[in-house]
Every structure is written in structure tokens, then in C-alpha cells.
Amino acid sequence: MSPVTSAALRQLPKVSLHDHLDGGLRPQTVIDLCRENGHPLPTKDAEGLQEWIFQQCDAGNLVDYLKPFELTVGAMQTPEQLARVAHEFVLDMALDGVVYAETRWAPELHQQRGLGLSEAVLAVRDGLASGMSEAARLGTPVVARQLLVSMRHREPTVTIAQLTVDHRDDGVAGFDIAGAEEGFPPSRHRESFELLKRNNAHFTIHAGEAFGLPSIWEAVQLCGAERLGHGVRIVEDIDVTGDRPVLGPLAAYVRDRRIALELAPTSNLQTGIAATMAEHPIGLLFDLGFRVTVNCDNRLMSRTTMSDEFAAVAAAFGWGIDDVERCTISAMHSAFWDHQERERIISELVRPAYRLVRDEMGEL
Numbered sequence: 001m002s003p004v005t006s007a008a009l010r011q012l013p014k015v016s017l018h019d020h021l022d023g024g025l026r027p028q029t030v031i032d033l034c035r036e037n038g039h040p041l042p043t044k045d046a047e048g049l050q051e052w053i054f055q056q057c058d059a060g061n062l063v064d065y066l067k068p069f070e071l072t073v074g075a076m077q078t079p080e081q082l083a084r085v086a087h088e089f090v091l092d093m094a095l096d097g098v099v100y101a102e103t104r105w106a107p108e109l110h111q112q113r114g115l116g117l118s119e120a121v122l123a124v125r126d127g128l129a130s131g132m133s134e135a136a137r138l139g140t141p142v143v144a145r146q147l148l149v150s151m152r153h154r155e156p157t158v159t160i161a162q163l164t165v166d167h168r169d170d171g172v173a174g175f176d177i178a179g180a181e182e183g184f185p186p187s188r189h190r191e192s193f194e195l196l197k198r199n200n201a202h203f204t205i206h207a208g209e210a211f212g213l214p215s216i217w218e219a220v221q222l223c224g225a226e227r228l229g230h231g232v233r234i235v236e237d238i239d240v241t242g243d244r245p246v247l248g249p250l251a252a253y254v255r256d257r258r259i260a261l262e263l264a265p266t267s268n269l270q271t272g273i274a275a276t277m278a279e280h281p282i283g284l285l286f287d288l289g290f291r292v293t294v295n296c297d298n299r300l301m302s303r304t305t306m307s308d309e310f311a312a313v314a315a316a317f318g319w320g321i322d323d324v325e326r327c328t329i330s331a332m333h334s335a336f337w338d339h340q341e342r343e344r345i346i347s348e349l350v351r352p353a354y355r356l357v358r359d360e361m362g363e364l
């Protein structure tokens with residue numbers, strides 16, 4: 001089967017699990033809102049700003065990659081600003097053919113102008129809700145939910161985990177920790193994870209991106225992560241020197257427990273996981289049966305979309321429609337959402353759309 005193109009992919013339902021709200025702003029929105037807040041900008045032209053951010057993020061390591069976030073976070077400091085960014089997030093997902101999306105963000109970074117944590121969560125809830133209404137009106141419905149992030153390099157506190165539990169009825173699907181990974185292992189935040197487990201709340205953990213197997217092991221075995229933010233360095237527990245790949249115990253555990261890997265191929269290249277897409281471990285991990293999901297991570301920083309990500313992977317590994325569908329269903333199964341609703345999206349939206357495209361291709 002020939003690899004699928006970005007244009008064809010845009011028409012197909014997709015599921016996005018790993019997208020940072022502060023990493024996906026429209027360039028013009030960054031300019032508008034930074035101006036409002038008196039936050040300095042490197043350029044006042046939207047195209048120039050997109051290029052500047054992309055170049056900053058292309059440095060090959062996570063720490064430099066995180067720098068332009070000062071700008072986007074600086075643009076999201078009032079309820080109206082958070083709501084606008086959340087609203088546009090949903091519409092951009094709809095334009096890209098995404099039918100279910102979780103967006104993550106760290107409320108604690110949005111208090112520069114005195115916003116309360118709950119107030120910030122409610123602003124994002126309202127922005128997502130108005131975005132969903134507009135997307136539905138346009139005939140491209142999306143379900144969008146938020147994940148709350150605690151910054152891993154800060155002094156650990158259970159505040160954001162508690163906020164996640166308190167706002168579970170406000171479209172808050174779960175929790176995550178993000179930021180510099182090396183030197184800040186997941187176990188520092190164990191109290192948060194314990195609190196979430198006691199309250200039957202969901203969480204994923206950024207692990208195995210900028211640091212290797214010990215980080216993944218802690219996330220899964222000490223903390224109880226249901227999914228791994230990236231987790232791409234699980235490949236370090238796979239021996240590929242012989243006739244066939246041999247999984248170490250941690251890699252086998254992650255695969256066999258069906259722990260989703262929230263891979264973000266372009267972002268992973270930008271932070272130095274591999275030099276080219278052809279060398280990205282996603283092809284191997286997919287072939288070995290890991291629960292691979294494809295994500296953007298930060299659409300603005302990586303100048304990408306879900307369709308572009310799938311197209312890049314399809315071109316590098318020869319993926320066809322069936323492979324994209326498998327990733328989409330995997331992502332839907334791994335969403336922090338109601339089981340019956342997930343099954344409904346798979347059976348009513350995902351499978352029929354892919355079947356239709358396959359049938360059309362068969363007729364050519």
C-alpha cells in the first residue's frame with residue numbers, strides 16, 4: 001500500500017492525546033495577546049514569528065526547545081486570553097480532522113496577572129466549550145478536554161493534582177508533569193500521583209523523552225502512569241543487534257500492559273531523539289506491537305499538524321491507511337474518557353471513514 005499524503009489524512013478522523021495548549025497558539029494570536037500584556041516580541045509579523053519560534057526550537061535538546069514558551073505563556077494570562085487560545089485550539093483541531101483531543105497546560109504558569117488556579121481552569125473549560133459549539137456548527141464536531149500539568153522542576157506540591165480532582169466535571173480529563181526531565185524524576189511528584197489514584201483520576205507522565213529508562217521505569221512502576229508522554233526512549237530496552245529485536249523486561253512490560261506511547265515524531269527530532277524521521281524509533285515500536293499513538297506535542301514550535309505528523313511517518317515507514325487507523329483507534333482506546341463514548345467514536349466515526357477511503361482506493 002502506498003504511503004498516505006497529508007491532504008488525504010486531513011479528511012480522516014484523528015485523535016490527539018498529547019498537545020500543549022501553550023505550544024499550539026496561532027502566531028497572530030501570540031502577537032495580539034503579547035501586545036495586550038506588554039510582553040516583548042522578537043518580531044511583529046506572524047510569519048516571521050512562526051519562523052523565529054521554529055528555529056529556536058530546532059536546537060536539538062529539550063531545554064532550548066522549551067525557551068519560546070516564555071512568549072506563549074506570556075500571552076495567556078487573563079481568562080479571556082486563555083479562553084481565546086482554547087477556543088482556537090478546538091477550531092484548529094477541527095480543521096485538521098481531529099475528532100477527539102486532549103490539551104494539556106500548567107495552570108501555575110498563568111498567574112502572572114493574579115489569576116486564580118480554578119479561575120484559569122474554568123476559562124479554558126469555557127474556551128473549549130465555545131470552540132466545540134462552533135466546530136459542531138461548522139459540521140466538524142470535536143470533543144476537547146483538558147489535562148492539568150504540574151511543572152516537574154518546581155518544588156513538588158499536590159496543588160495541581162487536587163485541582164484535577166476538583167475540576168473533573170469541568171472537562172478536566174487528567175494530569176501530567178512536564179518541563180525539564182533530566183534531574184527531575186517522576187518520583188519527586190509521588191504524592192500527587194498517590195492523591196490522583198486515591199481519587200480514581202487519570203494521569204500520564206512525560207518520561208523517556210530527555211532522559212532514558214530509569215525515568216520510564218519510575219513513571220510506570222513507582223508512579224502508576226497509564227500513558228507515557230513520549231516514552232520514546234523505551235527503545236533503549238530493545239536489543240536490535242541480533243536477527244530479530246529482543247525486548248528487555250521494561251519494554252516488554254510497557255508493550256504487554258498496552259501502556260500508550262504518546263509519540264510526537266517532529267518534536268522528538270527537534271529535541272534530539274534521532275537525526276531523521278527514518279531513524280525515529282516509531283517504525284520499530286509500531287512493528288513490535290507497542291501501543292503507538294501519533295501526536296504533535298507543540299504545533300507552533302514544530303510547525304506541524306496531526307495530518308503532517310502522520311504524513312511524515314507514512315513517508316518514512318511506508319504506512320498506509322490501515323496503519324493510521326490502527327494508531328487512531330489505539331489513541332481513542334487510551335483517551336481519558338468514558339469507555340462507551342470512546343467505543344461510539346470508534347464504531348460510528350473512525351471505522352466507517354477509513355473503510356470508505358479504503359473502498360475508494362480499491363475502486364481506482
Ligand SMILES: [Zn+2]
Binds near residue numbers: 018020178229297
Ligand atoms: Zn509534551
